[in-house]
Amino acid sequence: MIALLLRDMRLAVRAGGGFGLGLAFFLLVAVLVPLGVGPESATLAKIAPGILWVGALLACLLSLDRIFALDFEDGSLDLLATAPIPLEGAVAVKALAHWAVTGLPLTLAAPVLGILLNLPQAGYGWLVISLALGTPALSVIGAFGAALTVGLKRGGLLLSLLVLPLYVPTLIFGAEVVKRGAEGMATATPLALLAGITAGAAAMLPFAAAAAIRINLR
Amino acid sequence: MIALLLRDMRLAVRAGGGFGLGLAFFLLVAVLVPLGVGPESATLAKIAPGILWVGALLACLLSLDRIFALDFEDGSLDLLATAPIPLEGAVAVKALAHWAVTGLPLTLAAPVLGILLNLPQAGYGWLVISLALGTPALSVIGAFGAALTVGLKRGGLLLSLLVLPLYVPTLIFGAEVVKRGAEGMATATPLALLAGITAGAAAMLPFAAAAAIRINLR
Amino acid sequence: MSFWEYANPQKFMQLSRRVLPFVAVAAGLCLVIGLVWGFFFTPDDYKQGSTVKIFYLHVPAAMMAINAWVMMLVTSLVWLIRRHHVSALAAKAAAPVGLIFTVIALITGALWGQPMWGTWWEWDPRLTSFLILALFYLGYIALWQAIDDPDTAADLTSVLCIVGSVFALLSRYAVNFWNQGLHQGASLSLDKEENVADVFWYPALLCIAGFVLLFVTLVLLRTRTEIRARRLGALLARERRG
Amino acid sequence: MMPDLGKYAGAVLGSYAATIGLIVLLVAVSLWRSAKTKAALAEVEARQGKDNG
Amino acid sequence: MDLTVTDLAVARGGVTVLEGVHFTLSPGRALVLRGPNGIGKTTLLRTVAGLQPPVAGQISAGAEAIAYAAHADGLKATLTVRENLAFWAAVYGVQDVQAAIARMNLSDLADRQAANLSAGQKRRLGLARLLVTGRPVWVLDEPTVSLDIASVALFADVVRGHLAAGGAALIATHIDLGLAEADVLELGPFRARAKTEDPRGFDAAFGGDFA
Amino acid sequence: MDLTVTDLAVARGGVTVLEGVHFTLSPGRALVLRGPNGIGKTTLLRTVAGLQPPVAGQISAGAEAIAYAAHADGLKATLTVRENLAFWAAVYGVQDVQAAIARMNLSDLADRQAANLSAGQKRRLGLARLLVTGRPVWVLDEPTVSLDIASVALFADVVRGHLAAGGAALIATHIDLGLAEADVLELGPFRARAKTEDPRGFDAAFGGDFA
């Protein structure tokens, strides 16, 4: 399992830089939105928490199809499914690897992008905390969506369609934490709910995803 | 060439619905942003032109890697490069097919999403016009980016990184048209610039893209 | 004969062929009478004016939009646990019907919102969760369509339906948390059942019954089509093999 | 006969038109697909019945 | 441990392609599956490997005794030969990849990225994976595709070594491997008969008379 | 029209893999390239097909005389057999795909999606594409991979027909096709000699003695 984790991370880093690129996309969203919306800092400050969370979510989404599709195409997934590690474990490890190369760097880089979007001072800490708590859920849910679409030729957009509604609660609670934090309000409730979603998703979805993969392979 | 156009469109429609799915992503951005940003309609009305354009751009972006990568992976691109149609023409046709299955439906659906984002009444016409004029540029520029990254194993995010800066002028002028239109101001200048970008890109970039493909193939 | 016998396609075809005409006629009658009664023979509400007539479309459509998803959830579970083909195909048949009902609820709601709230669209929790429900329907239908092998498609869409249901509930809760909203607010005199005057209530009941029956009719008809399509595919494949 | 809908006529009539339109469309599509599949199945069954005895 | 397959029926795309497949594979023996393109060899091997459920019949060996090699090799283009193999070795809990690399004649290429291998070199690497699984029953789908004559001989030798060590192999192939230990199973075309009695089975459900 | 290759050197990944390749292919003749895995057959064929520039030497025929078939078949999984072929036919300005389908024994599968073909069936479809190009020189990279014996014979027959009609074929393969019209070119391992004099060439620029 550790071998799988290392392999997936190594592949992500080698394949034109999984790391850098998730980040880069996040950065580009943070840059494009002010370009599209216009430069007034009051408006930007207001929408910053939401846009940052939406950006993180899209950055995650874009790399989801890597989780299984590459392994499916070159036949590794067949071989993994017949290997002596449980498929549920493999799914969980792959989601973890995905998080390590997208969610984690996004979380660390988010404060810098907060500056671009005029995020109020008080919001920075909450931004990092909410992303740290919420992005693992994005990876796990995404792995489930990727498992559903793995057999389909380049199901990239179908994957987005399936996964985005599933992301809604995470997004709402995550953005809410930052918004409340930025305005100095209490954040305990949305934070607890966010943690709950992450824990629940991590506990249950690998089983659903492994089932979906087995179905897709047969 | 017409055969290529038809084939690409047919493939897009078959592969889990290229049509519907570009649209769906656009819709999802329009839904997610309010969920992240919050429900106040005054804020939403203000950012609507920018967000709609950013959404269209991302929807385009997500499907870019389909333009050449699939053909590269299964060997068709090698065969196309040795076929009796000029590669420049093939590139232009593939960009056109991409526009027909993403840019065009996006343009047609945009007004509905305008409702979700409380776009002011006066903006709807300009939204459609600016997207109709601007999305072809997105497809052509995207085809160029896709040609640059075609040899790379799943260069999806690298592609985004390369292409997004190239999209900036289109985005700025496009969003500006809608913003001015929504506020009842004159739109002639940004509209002319937008048309200029599209015309220039469509005239020049297929050659650059074909050259990039030839280099990537050898 | 156990209830599960009807999950056999042949039995289902026989039974549904007998039942379908009656349900269809009943659905038509209820809908026509309910809507005509509601549209032509009820007074305007003192507060909402004639827009109260939208009630007869909006509420039944909204109810059935949710109920259709619940029915899909149940049939998906039945398919996963007992592997009855009819169950999976019924879920497939119901999805577009549910989607259309959701869209009807959204459109009528939007048209109602313009006079009542002064806006087509408002990010009210109820409306928002309906929009999300529509997305779930879209994803579910798209997944069915994207997969060639019918059993694989049935399995995967069932898994999606179950996971999706959990997340749909979560979203509902999240959306409530996010915005308190206008819907159900004091602007509606019809909100509580005891406030609903009988003049409005009887045609509304008929309309609700009509929508339920229409749903049953359409699901039966479409399930029959799906079963035939499935058999057609199997026969053709067998023919190709010679 | 036609009730007076007042200033809300657009909203009310629009709702009825949209709803009835969508339902009719759904019913029509369902019936059309039903007829098409039925015919195709009958054709194949007849053909195979002949071949296989 | 024997691999016994009894009255197996396998399906692809919802259509049964082979039926009544019967064989026993004892340690030290190989079984070569032959049959024209599209007869269902791949489908049969995937079923035996546990990737898809049989329509009917039994397979005695558990999937955990089987090492499966498919048409595709499962190589990662950006990893080197050694890294590719080391990953599978770790998955199967084996330490040493050097022996497998040497055995498949890949020593010179050990630090080359898989993307830069020729078709036959890739295939050799794919086959080297079998040596690090440590599993007794090899299930191989056209293993010699793209291999030159010397490599085919090398591979036959590797299989012989595996059999001599008490392993077994089930091989679908169109060419002659020159294995003395091998029995041959010719797969013939299957004619559809609605034989399955399971009331929830497809035939009973959709194949009968319709109203 | 003859295809003449003179003193050709080809490179892959910046490394020259073959040098001094020389041959002439006349209408009605086939040339079979043989050589161990990794010797550079694929690289040579891609160069001849015009997909990559030669390091040195000349190729007389223009790329527009050549129909190339690679390791990969270029099939679209979601299109049917007929649609796949019709596309290439339209690209090459040919109308009739029926003949090609019949010739490669694909008539029964004509309306099947390519995704649902077996490995050998896919390959047959890939080869059927050659018949709709109408081009005189076929350049084929291991065309018989995955084909069963009957299909190999069928394919050899198709090549024979092509040669009889005045075509030519350059075929890299590890098996014996049984073509009477074929000459064989054995590719031997290339020993690096800094022969190229082009100052912009790689060897001259970086391969010589360094200060």
Ligand code: HEM
């Ligand atoms: C797009 C917009 C709308 C959507 C998606 C929507 C959705 C819903 C839903 C889900 C229900 C619940 C049905 C049930 O109880 O099972 C409902 C009921 C109702 N809606 Fe809406 N609604 C929308 C707009 C409106 C508007 C603008 C009004 C009027 C001002 C309205 C008035 C009502 C009323 C009176 C009920 C019945 C309340 C009850 O039974 O408790 N809706 N709607």
Ligand SMILES: Nc1ncnc2c1ncn2[C@@H]1O[C@H](COP(=O)(O)OP(=O)(O)OP(=O)(O)O)[C@@H](O)[C@H]1O
């Ligand atoms: N969806 C489907 N519907 C009907 N038949 C299918 C479907 N998918 C595959 N088939 C057929 O199933 C058969 C078995 O395919 P399989 O890949 O097992 O053959 P194979 O013996 O491995 O052939 P090869 O030697 O060419 O690899 C083929 O004839 C194939 O065309």
Ligand SMILES: Nc1ncnc2c1ncn2[C@@H]1O[C@H](COP(=O)(O)OP(=O)(O)OP(=O)(O)O)[C@@H](O)[C@H]1O
């Ligand atoms: N980037 C690279 N650097 C060095 N050598 C490379 C690189 N890429 C490929 N090669 C080598 O180039 C040689 C030629 O490969 P090619 O694919 O042409 O061989 P081939 O004769 O077609 O072999 P096969 O019969 O296995 O298909 C191989 O030995 C390969 O390992």
Ligand SMILES: [Mg+2]
């Ligand atoms: Mg096979």
Ligand SMILES: [Mg+2]
């Ligand atoms: Mg080769």
